[in-house]
Amino acid sequence: MKDLNSLMKQAQAMQQKLADAQGRIAEMEVEGTSGGGMVKLVLKGTGELARVDLDESLMAPGEGEVVADLIVAAHADAKRKLDEKQAEVMREAAGPFAGMPGMPKLF
Structure with missing residues (x-):
């Protein structure tokens, strides 16, 4: 026992x-x-979009499509970083149980 x-x-x-x-x-x-830092955004750990910062040079008429593409690219960059950080934190928490056969995949 x-x-x-x-x-x-x-x-x-x-x-x-x-x-x-x-x-x-x-x-x-x-x-x-994205765009060499012209577009920056912040994601919270929950995946919620917290902030978007745009370089003022992107505010010119006719730049809407470029801005939209840069926002999508910045979001993808932040999401990738968030996924990596989340996986790292969960691996640390699981310790020796991480990757153990029969354990559910948590990260």
């Missing part, structure tokens, strides 16, 4: 670490850029 109790304690500890990791993820922010 000692082994079962030990296993249960380890599982509870891992569950707490994963919950803590999810909290850290929710608080993080990442910045994505």
